[in-house]
Amino acid sequence: IYGTGSAFKYCSKLEAINIYHVEGNNDIVYSSDDGVLYYNNPYNGMEIKAYPYAKIGILEIKVGTVNIPLKSAKFTEVNIPYTVTNIDSQAFSSCSKLTKINFLTAPEGVDEVPLNLQSKAFSSCSNLTTIILPSRLASFSQDIFNYCNKLTSVDVSGTGGNFSAKGEAGTKVLCTAAGDKIVYAPKGFAGDYTIPAGVTAIGELAFNGCTGLTSLTITGSVKSIEANAFKGCTGLTKLTFTEDGAELEVGEGAFYGCTGLTALTLPSGLWKMEKNAFGYLSKVTSVTVNS
Numbered sequence: 001i002y003g004t005g006s007a008f009k010y011c012s013k014l015e016a017i018n019i020y021h022v023e024g025n026n027d028i029v030y031s032s033d034d035g036v037l038y039y040n041n042p043y044n045g046m047e048i049k050a051y052p053y054a055k056i057g058i059l060e061i062k063v064g065t066v067n068i069p070l071k072s073a074k075f076t077e078v079n080i081p082y083t084v085t086n087i088d089s090q091a092f093s094s095c096s097k098l099t100k101i102n103f104l105t106a107p108e109g110v111d112e113v114p115l116n117l118q119s120k121a122f123s124s125c126s127n128l129t130t131i132i133l134p135s136r137l138a139s140f141s142q143d144i145f146n147y148c149n150k151l152t153s154v155d156v157s158g159t160g161g162n163f164s165a166k167g168e169a170g171t172k173v174l175c176t177a178a179g180d181k182i183v184y185a186p187k188g189f190a191g192d193y194t195i196p197a198g199v200t201a202i203g204e205l206a207f208n209g210c211t212g213l214t215s216l217t218i219t220g221s222v223k224s225i226e227a228n229a230f231k232g233c234t235g236l237t238k239l240t241f242t243e244d245g246a247e248l249e250v251g252e253g254a255f256y257g258c259t260g261l262t263a264l265t266l267p268s269g270l271w272k273m274e275k276n277a278f279g280y281l282s283k284v285t286s287v288t289v290n291s
Contacts (some may be wrong), residue, residue, distance in 0.1 A: 036050075037050040041066075065084055067084070082112060090120045093120055128148050132157050181202070182207075204226040213233050229255075231253050250273045263285065
């Protein structure tokens with residue numbers, strides 16, 4: 001059983017854990033559902049206590065579950081109920097067979113509760129290609145999808161939350177609620193990409209490590225490119241700034257280590273450039289500033 005430590009740890013062929021009912025025992029602390037062990041935590045509510053490593057197929061998390069502290073497992077799809085408020089750090093880490101994550105909505109008349117995704121919650125889910133996050137998502141950190149190198153789209157269902165998504169189907173980026181700032185671009189991005197209309201800021205580390213990105217067009221509406229926004233985009237060979245008169249600020253290390261670039265043409269609106277904004281571009285032989 002993998003997840004929180006167990007007497008059955010390393011039982012790699014275990015497919016189910018079943019708790020049987022004892023007549024007269026009404027103080028139920030542990031229970032099972034579809035082969036998964038649940039713990040009724042008196043302080044934090046119901047949580048998954050252990051998950052059999054060899055269980056395959058769809059993981060249907062029990063309604064009423066609040067916390068998910070899983071780790072590496074073999075299921076291919078997971079349904080996360082509306083009652084879940086917290087997904088622990090590395091909860092689904094290294095679930096390499098996982099291809100689909102469904103965040104289920106609350107029934108009509110039931111209020112949605114905020115969802116917190118902890119650091120590296122879905123890291124190394126190497127076969128995950130797209131995900132639709134719920135509008136109840138409370139916060140987001142850059143490492144939630146670390147090493148999900150096939151992930152090409154992060155969408156948001158519904159409106160009225162802290163986040164939104166922009167872009168074409170299959171290549172969406174996570175943005176602030178207003179849609180004017182890109183928060184995160186999935187690391188599976190490849191080929192040409194144009195910053196969507198209406199975006200005025202590209203957040204810190206937003207495209208960091210998108211090594212498959214080869215051509216980037218930054219529209220004139222963008223006024224701020226924050227620190228390390230495109231750091232380590234080593235496959236980038238073409239960078240284009242369109243002109244519309246907007247003043248542009250480029251943060252520290254914004255394009256640091258984009259070693260595929262050989263030339264730079266900077267826009268006339270560039271008014272501030274922080275340390276190493278274009279640092280370690282080892283192949284660049286010419287820089288032009290439009291005027």
